[in-house]
Amino acid sequence: MSPSGQSKSPSGQRSSTRKRSNAQSQRRRQHQDETGIIPILARTVRTIESSAERGKVSPPNRVKFRVVAALVREERARIKTDKALTDAERTKELTRLDGIATIMAKAAARDTSLIQLLTDTAPLTTQQQEAKRAMLLEAGAELSPEDLIVVTEAPARDEEKHVVPQSVKQYQMANPFLAPDFSSVTASKSSTAGRLANWELIEPLFRSFEMGSGGGAASMDLPDARSLAAAGGKELMRHQARFIESARAGHRTYLLADEPGLGKTAQALLAAEASGSYPIVVVVPNVVKVNWAREVEKWTPQRSATVVHGDGDDIDAFADVVIVNYEVLDRHVAWLSRRGFKGMVVDEAHFIKNKDSQRSKNVLALSKSIRAVTPNALFVALTGTPLINQIEDFRMIWQYLGWIDDKKPLSALMRKLEETELNPGDPGFFSAARGAVIDMGIVRRKKVDVAADIPARRIADIPVELDGEAGRSIHEAEQALIARLVERYRRLTAARPDTSPDEAIRMVAAAELEESRGGGSDGTNVFAMVRRIGQAKAVPAADYTVNLARNVGKVVFFAKHIDVMDAAEQFFKKAGLKTVSIRGEQTTKARTLALDAFTNDPEVSVAVCSLTAAGVGINLQVASNVVLAELSWTNAEQTQAIDRVHRIGQELPVTAWRIIAAGTIDGRISELIDSKAGLAARALDGEEFEAAEGSVQLEALVSLLKDSVVE
Template structure:
């Protein structure tokens, strides 16, 4: 190492390293109100609250922050293994997903880091089934609980259930009586279901997992744990990271899912590696910090880090790497809980009352007139759902943007567009509010500027005539009434020049009109494709089907 004088910041302290030099020792003693020499580790220790004094000392005496960076070596990254067993799933996996599952089976405690849209969920499900690691606990953000439940039922015959207050103390019995195999909980509810007592907080004194009294019966029930969006466990100082680590301890399978395992620097990996008990392969916490968090950017020996991770506990593929395995377009449903449920239910009651009058009308002309009003009231339901699901939409969009990918987000209503723009002020827009020159500028910026990650588009204003192939992720906050409109929006990205598989994501309010519309349109789309072989050219009205559905609810 060229520089043997360096300072490392860990937690509440700065640690100063240098070869014995009486002059520097004298400067330390005169520079800091508090210090201590640790004989065993041959380092000086200064509280972190003296950051300014430490920075002045470093500048004046030629110290660097972080471990001195060695010249990077090159390493051969091992290939993922082939899957040698059959796993009973309802649908086949793609070849690259199978190699991911084979790696998980071999290592058992891994970070699945595939980029968004490549199927981290199904790889987790297949791994747990292959290992017969039931019961399984899924820890995920609140907005993804319903999606995990539906994915388990979509891919397997296993019974999945979401933990809720009514079964807070009795959920283990569902496993004992073969009523559930998989249990799903959000980060914020870990204390409720798995903790007997949290440590009493003493101001300024941190607590660790060892200080928590867990509900042993509930924690020990599980053979496996899947942690979704694990990058949210970004610090050992947070409660959710500590509790997640404690619940995962000793499990046969621990799978972490995240498309952005390193949000800023290698230190982001430390809590996740701790959860899967893989810090040991790096020599422990302190050795990891010294080896991989050095240099001016707190990042060092990255080739070595990448190789060790991929050899032992981590893999990540991009769409470009697995393009040969993917279809040209994939549709994905994300179910969202809405925050406007009370308002939605009131509007739904109004619609039902109107539908009762509609059914009693025996004059065709009256029915046609009333049908227009029904469309208006259904539009109200769509608006309430759209505004109510925005927070969960934002959480999903954040993950895609943080992974470095671009996204097109389709909306319909002006106030929904404004809410999205307020959340992402750097986004560009193509809606009915911009003139032709402004729209073209937005498209050009999105296509050519790597810093413009998000474009907000109106279904009507941007559904035809523009190319947005800089993105392969298309999200729908709101839906059109027809399959053709939505196909045209998807195809803004799915055009000549697109080098990736396009992932079309439909954000549907749970138990709202969104689900009805998507279901009807999808059925009509499939019928159209079978009859004509060209589903894009078929427009199908859904109003009659929606009236029938709401009438069934009234009955």
């Protein structure tokens, strides 16, 4: 029959049937291709790729990218071991995953910050767990128990690490009940109420700082200072007094981001005094915890301080100020959380920027426990700059301060945002939002802003503890030196009883010094001691310099010995800082190239200089911060080094950070150097100043012996 009306031949019918069957099979395959987790992953990663093409990937998309990377690995492992799949099906599924991996690689090439997320195998964060669960539910997958339950609290810490020092037990017995203090708390609106409740706000808040608001300083308005007077007749700088006045007026949360050298430690301590926020806990890097105790004694002498070392066997749990370093906080966070603090300070707050680190979790846990008992407690975060590497670094600091949680602004900040009467879709929102966050307590002053308040040149001592075997060895050597001096003193006074104690002490010290110059004794002479102390200070001094450089830019690092310079340079290299070196054995050309690089290359952060070779004849005024890792035997040598930075044309006040080994002869030497500076001032400028006589080495030995034999 004709095509228009006749029936098809058997062969034609079979062909038609095959076509219908192939079409149905293709539709089934397409349907199957759209089921399961792989299509979800593909759609998600294409969205992220589009975001990367437009610029930097947003934090929510970074969360999804991390989850996709994890799920791709899990799905690949499942497919390889799934015995229900044929070889062809397995190859096909793996090819689809390879396609997703290719798109992820393209996105990471556009936004290189994603690269680390491709291979990150750390446990998923709370946000990432929630995103994973959402993807699995959308795919219709059966969820395992660990995927069903999203952990919102940090995993329980190893209880064996927790310690409760004996002094703490005594304190707890003396104070069995710590009632919450709600006396200063005003009623607050829920953070979820209001017109902004359904808006995503964290990302816009970060963007408001990235946009910079026309370059305006991120610093809240502070009241005028009523007085510059501090305890013990000391005087504050005006910018310090204004900050303290703000705390006295009732403000309670601060991101204090003044540049180094502007006295953040003093401001935090005096803010606690002005607001009555005692007892207070201070969390600090190990290298500065001894300095914090010293600053407590200097600025608030009426308050007691205790420093937590190791398991805290020697602490005073009744102290007003408890100082603990990040490295041992995990052992003490349990009892610290129950101590009843009314304030908390976190120094070098950028140390907690990593949400997944244990120290960040410890700091947040401690801050939450304090806020629960004392909602109006004082919280201060100290850092040299509010923008460390990226805006995202704000997140954990803001959480510590109680301004935001994982997902949204909390009540105080939300009220400020509501008061702007704007939302993220309005043109003026970013500027207004930035102002709202700044008013929560961001304080940022630079040296140039307050130059009139600051001395043109000053020396700030940073005491550091010498830990480990090197520290123990130095303390033992110093005790051996003292024992030898005391024995000589006793023999001399027994043989010559008519000799006065002061005369005998000076005679013994002079004999010891003469023997030391000849290379005598057993390696515990004063010269060997100072050399060993300098070697032990190399890493702590370099560690302090790294933090300084990351906060203020270029820093000059001075040391006397080559091995100290070498150790410091190795530390800087591991920390990712680019350095130049100025040493005695350099040619003129090499030194010139190093100086030019330090002056002109913005990537060069530190100039590592020999105290003797670089102390004269060079210009380093591109920096305004100096670290003196080793002490000189003369004030003149120290002054010459500082003057390489403090030169004509230097527009900023210069601060020399002198690293002192706490509890050793180093501290005595620094005091004697300062007394020699006073002698020079008296001789040249006519100033009245009581100064030690004789060499610094001799006076150091006299001081050691006098402390041991004179009651």
